[in-house]
Amino acid sequence: MKVAVVGLDSADWSLLDRWLHHLPHIAQIRRDGVSGPLASTRPPVTIPAWKSYSTGKNPGKLGIFWFAHPDFEEQRLRINLPGGIGGNLWDFIPNSLVVNTPGTFPPRLIDGVLIAGFPCPEGQPFATPESILPQLSGYRVNTRIPPGGPGYPDEAMELISMRFDTFLRFAPRFDFGQVTIFVIDELHHLYGSDSVVLDAWRLIDEGIGRVMAVADNVVLVSDHGSGPLKHFLNVVPALKEIGAFRVRGRPWKGALAVADRLHAISPPGVHRAVERVVPRKVRDAARTRLAPMEHWLASTPDQFRVRVDWTSTAIPLNQGLVYRNPAAARGGPLMSEVETALRGLPSVARVWRRDELYSGPLLKNAPELWVETDAGVEVAARFDDAWITRRPEKGREWIVNHRQHGIYGFLGQDVEPQKLDGAAIYDMCPTILSFYGIPTPATVDGRPLPVLRKTAMGRPT
Ligand SMILES: [Zn+2]
Structure with missing residues (x-):
């Protein structure tokens, strides 16, 4: 696998940098690679942000501005299910594996395998091609325990392992891959910097290490940041x-x-x-x-x-x-x-x-x-x-909310370690495409970040 992306919903350097001594793989990417804050969409919320990440386009081109939108004709609120939107990284890169990116239901047919993420209805085919579904028995997109319910942190840990295990089981067959950890956002919202959140980050860091072992280059990215809710x-x-x-x-x-x-x-x-x-x-x-x-x-x-x-x-x-x-x-x-x-x-x-x-x-x-x-x-x-x-009531509701800047990080054989400023979420799609020598599509709002080694530019996969 040439590039493997680990999506980390709501990851923020303000928390991760404090915990780097517990997170050796993230620390390695921070120390030896290219990393920094990543400006998100406005507002910085999961569904539009992940769509803007994967397409490099602003929400005005995607028509997705939040989790839901008011339908004025029918006078109701509709949940956005934007999986059908094209022009994603995995629509351009052949032989891709995508696991659990929010906003990918209904799953698009791609050259590869796509396992949808939140929001995803129960009982519907959640992956393409459908022939992959029998190999996903036991896999679940949705949590069995509502966030904040008793046992939720254990459920979240199980879901984190499930994402990495599933991704790594299929990864050797693919040239591009992305696995996204979504429950960490919920853990941040509910538990702040509590020890259950550190435990989750240790598990994620271990997963990142396993991904690094199967990919030439690893990319970390979050859809937005997070911090204490006042x-x-x-x-x-x-x-x-x-x-x-x-x-x-x-x-x-x-x-x-x-x-x-x-x-x-x-x-x-x-x-x-x-x-x-x-x-x-x-x-x-x-x-x-x-x-x-x-x-x-x-x-x-x-x-x-x-x-x-x-x-x-x-x-x-x-x-x-x-x-x-x-x-x-x-x-x-x-x-x-x-x-x-x-x-x-x-x-x-x-x-x-x-x-x-x-x-x-x-x-x-x-x-x-x-x-x-x-x-x-x-x-x-x-x-x-x-x-x-x-003020928020601790133990009853969110104690952390989103921030405008999330994170990015690149490390690998094609990456030139350096300092960069002003990266935006729209830049991630064209940057990742550049690893494959794929030029930036004309409709993309971002620009490729200059993270590639000169010798790696446009090298055939
Ligand atoms: Zn999010």
Whole structure:
């Protein structure tokens, strides 16, 4: 294998550098290779970030801005399942093995083997070609224990081993490979720098060592960073105050059941067909995984549909995304007033308009605004809560949140050790392609980082 990538969801040098004496392989990459901070997408969240990593394109070209998006026509929240998006590293590099990268369900047919990652519905074919599935008995994409539940750290350790074992079992047959460890993000969120997190990192470091033994070059990459969460910021009260966002009363259970049934018999469409087989379990898994307990999405996607007053000017999601409602009632506040209200909130560093963040044909699907906060402040959209800021409750919810900069590292026979500045997540795809002599595709936003030894450039595989 010429290049093996180990994806490390939410890895951050601020934690890893403290623990390097426990992590000999990461320490070796840090010492002998090329490494540094990696600027992520805005907002720095898993699904768009991994898609931007693998394609080198900004979310405005991919149409993926978060875990989910509001569907204004059907007035509901939809989980994004962006596995079909093309132009990934593994679409360009022949004979590739991809294990557990978030956002790869439904799995694309590639020249090689692709085992999908989160979010992934239970009971669906999670790998391509389908002929590989019998060789994956015992493998599971999803956790059996919800994050934060009793026994979750042990479950996470088992999943980490499962990813490396599966990757290494197939790796010798492939020229490119990527194995991604996703549960570490959840461990960071819930346990910070607790000893269970160090145990997980020791296991990951051991896995990295095993990957180094089968690859000419190893690459570490994270989708975003992570660090201590100081407080939550709830944008809903400010939007309610100016009349830009309204919620309806809590529905009784029966109404939800009827709404579900109506949804189930609505006319089939491609996305809808996919989503019908994405059971509630996955949607709930997405919710659970995104925020322990009730503190994540303001409500489940179905409740979202009945709780939101769909004549509101703006629809807020967690993590600072604010959508303009194209069906807003006339006479409501303007988005510029929404922007001003958000700017006035405590700890808000900047309110970005979408054309300042993204470019491309799918910019039209982007949230109108993104609220960037000071590091350690987690933006929430809690429909029924009047608080504006509050501290996290340890043991009940996240104590760590995402940071704008993740990590990258390169080490191997084709890598020239050096110092680099200003690497961005969009640069990873063209850089990895350069190991194979594959020129940067015209639609890619990044540029190849100059990590290759001169003699290695364009060398045939
Ligand atoms: Zn992530």
